[in-house]
Amino acid sequence: MSGGKGPVESARSALRLVEIVLDLTLAAVLLVAVLIIGGEVVHEIAAGVQSGGVESALKILDRVLLIFIIAELIYTLRISLARSQLILEPFLIIGLVAVVRRILIATAQVEQWLVAGRDISPLLYELGALAGLVLSLAIALSLARKHSSRASEYEAD
Numbered sequence: 001m002s003g004g005k006g007p008v009e010s011a012r013s014a015l016r017l018v019e020i021v022l023d024l025t026l027a028a029v030l031l032v033a034v035l036i037i038g039g040e041v042v043h044e045i046a047a048g049v050q051s052g053g054v055e056s057a058l059k060i061l062d063r064v065l066l067i068f069i070i071a072e073l074i075y076t077l078r079i080s081l082a083r084s085q086l087i088l089e090p091f092l093i094i095g096l097v098a099v100v101r102r103i104l105i106a107t108a109q110v111e112q113w114l115v116a117g118r119d120i121s122p123l124l125y126e127l128g129a130l131a132g133l134v135l136s137l138a139i140a141l142s143l144a145r146k147h148s149s150r151a152s153e154y155e156a157d
Contacts, residue, residue, distance in 0.1 A: 020081060027077050030070050037063050037070070058108045065101040069094050089148065092141040099133050106130065 005013070041063045048056030076090035106123050113120045 023077050023081055027074055030074050030077075034067055034070050034074075037067050041067070054108075058104065062101060062105060065097060065104075069097050069101070072097065088144045089141065092137055092144060096134065096137045096141065099130055099137065103127065103130050103134075 044060045072094045106127055110120050110123050
C-alpha cells in the first residue's frame with residue numbers, strides 16, 4: 001500500500017475538520033449571546049436596584065439561568081471537541097436547568113394571574129408537567145452517571 005491516505009481517510013479528515021469549524025463557530029455565537037445577555041443583566045440589576053421590584057429580580061434570575069445554560073453548552077462543545085464524542089450528562093443538566101428556569105417563571109406568572117383574577121389552571125397543568133420532567137431528567141442523569149462510571153471502570157482494565 002502507498003504512504004498516502006485513501007479516499008475514506010481523506011473524507012473522514014475533511015468531515016472532522018468541518019465538524020470542528022462548526023463547533024468553534026457555534027461556540028463563538030454562544031459567547032456573543034452570553035455577552036449580550038450579560039449586558040442586559042447588568043442593565044436589569046441597575047434598574048432593579050432603583051425600582052426594587054420582584055419582577056426585576058425574576059428577570060435577572062431568568063437571564064442568569066439562561067447564561068448558565070449557554071455556558072453549559074459551551075462546556076459541552078469543548079468536551080466534545082476534546083473527546084471526539086458526544087456526552088449525555090451535560091445535555092441532561094442543561095435540560096434540568098431549563099426546566100427549573102421555566103418553573104420559576106411559571107410560578108411568578110401564577111401569582112400575577114391570581115392578582116389579575118385569571119384562571120390559573122393552564123399554569124398548574126404546566127407546572128405539573130414540568131415537575132414530571134424534572135423527575136424524568138433527574139432519573140436519566142442518575143442513570144447516565146451510573147453508566148459512565150461503569151464505562152470508566154471498564155476502560156481502566
